[in-house]
Amino acid sequence: MTTTLYVCTTCRAGQxxxxxxxxxxxxxxxxxxxxxxPDGVEIxxxxxxxxxxxxxxxxxxxxxKWTYVYGRMTTEDAADILAGAAKYAASxxxxxxxxxxxxxxxxxxxxxxxxxxxxxxxxx
Amino acid sequence: MTTTLYVCTTCRAGQxxxxxxxxxxxxxxxxxxxxxxPDGVEIxxxxxxxxxxxxxxxxxxxxxKWTYVYGRMTTEDAADILAGAAKYAASxxxxxxxxxxxxxxxxxxxxxxxxxxxxxxxxx
Numbered sequence: 001m002t003t004t005l006y007v008c009t010t011c012r013a014g015q016x017x018x019x020x021x022x023x024x025x026x027x028x029x030x031x032x033x034x035x036x037x038p039d040g041v042e043i044x045x046x047x048x049x050x051x052x053x054x055x056x057x058x059x060x061x062x063x064x065k066w067t068y069v070y071g072r073m074t075t076e077d078a079a080d081i082l083a084g085a086a087k088y089a090a091s092x093x094x095x096x097x098x099x100x101x102x103x104x105x106x107x108x109x110x111x112x113x114x115x116x117x118x119x120x121x122x123x124x
Numbered sequence: 125m126t127t128t129l130y131v132c133t134t135c136r137a138g139q140x141x142x143x144x145x146x147x148x149x150x151x152x153x154x155x156x157x158x159x160x161x162p163d164g165v166e167i168x169x170x171x172x173x174x175x176x177x178x179x180x181x182x183x184x185x186x187x188x189k190w191t192y193v194y195g196r197m198t199t200e201d202a203a204d205i206l207a208g209a210a211k212y213a214a215s216x217x218x219x220x221x222x223x224x225x226x227x228x229x230x231x232x233x234x235x236x237x238x239x240x241x242x243x244x245x246x247x248x
Contacts, residue, residue, distance in 0.1 A: 006238060050192070050236040059237050067191065068174070069235040111193040111235050112174040113183050114130060 002042050003062040003089040005081070007032060009045045011055025013074070024074070025056040031078040038086035054110055060085055065094030069110040077104045126166050127186040127213040129205070131156060133169045135179025137198070148198070149180040155202040162210035178234055184209055189218030193234040201228045 011025030029045050037043055051057035054071030058081055061067040068088070073081060080102035087096045093115065098106065135149030153169050161167055175181035178195030182205055185191040192212070197205060204226035211220045217239065222230065 004240075044238075046238060048236075050233040052233075054234075057235065059235065061237055061240070063240055067237055069193070069237065071235075109174040109176075110178075111181065111183065111195075112172075113185060113191055113193065113237065114168075114170060116128075116185070116187055 003040055003060060003065075003085060005032070005037070005041055005043045005085045006046045006049060006059040006061065007043060008047075008049040008051065008055060008057045010048050011052070011057055013055045013072070014053075027075050028056045028058070028073055028078065031075040032081060035078055035082055038082055038089060040089040041082075041085045051110055057110065060088045060094070062089070062094065064115050065091070066115055067113040068094065068105070069112070070105055070108045071110040072108050073104065077102075080104050127164055127184060127189075127209060129156070129161070129165055129167045129209045130170045130173060130183040130185065131167060132171075132173040132175065132179060132181045134172050135176070135181055137179045137196070138177075151199050152180045152182070152197055152202065155199040156205060159202055159206055162206055162213060164213040165206075165209045175234055181234065184212045184218070186213070186218065188239050189215070190239055191237040192218065192229070193236070194229055194232045195234040196232050197228065201226075204228050 007029045008025045009029055010023050013024035049057045051071050056073045057071045058073055059069045084102045084105045131153045132149045133153050134147050137148035173181045175195050180197045181195045182197055183193045208226045208229045
């Protein structure tokens with residue numbers, strides 16, 4: 001099942017920018033695409049992930065898995081994001097043990113959302 | 125298609141609390157359940173939505189729709205959360221026009237995540 005790495009291309013990351021400036025979110029997208037995606041991961045650019053006060057933002061999602069959203073990412077985090085995406089893709093339910101997550105994923109979580117059809121006892 | 129309103133029950137909402145204290149997230153869950161859920165909406169408590177620095181947090185999700193995560197919610201927002209959930213449930217793709225969203229949803233968005241199988245042109 002393909003993992004999607006959503007990348008917000010319009011994130012300003014708190015910067016005051018001219019209207020036609022390339023946004024930090026787009027710089028991050030370019031940095032990620034330049035490094036190449038891990039097996040089973042597809043990068044999809046999104047115009048807005050509505051995490052504007054915590055950009056640049058990315059999200060990891062796959063059918064049947066927890067969705068994770070991370071914020072305050074920069075181009076310097078591209079390698080960590082891709083490493084984290086690979087571990088997410090290899091996981092059964094999206095849950096990667098804490099110590100195996102890249103540091104930025106441990107520190108910069110904005111949210112996680114349960115998968116559909118999750119057994120209720122797991123959510124409670 | 126049922127809409128799920130996830131409510132994080134462990135959110136401390138920035139408060140220093142004794143270990144056995146009822147968390148603000150649980151108070152919010154109780155306030156939501158006390159008001160009754162709108163048609164087509166199911167409340168599911170979740171132990172952690174990983175939005176700890178922006179709690180109390182809730183999320184709206186349904187198959188085929190955008191997922192939305194909101195933070196910094198209190199029991200006073202319960203009626204607005206349920207009104208917003210009803211509008212989300214009635215929407216085709218999870219997108220509720222800006223002016224129709226409860227004020228707290230306009231101000232306290234933490235993130236939104238595209239649905240699976242979204243046409244690529246909508247995401248770009």
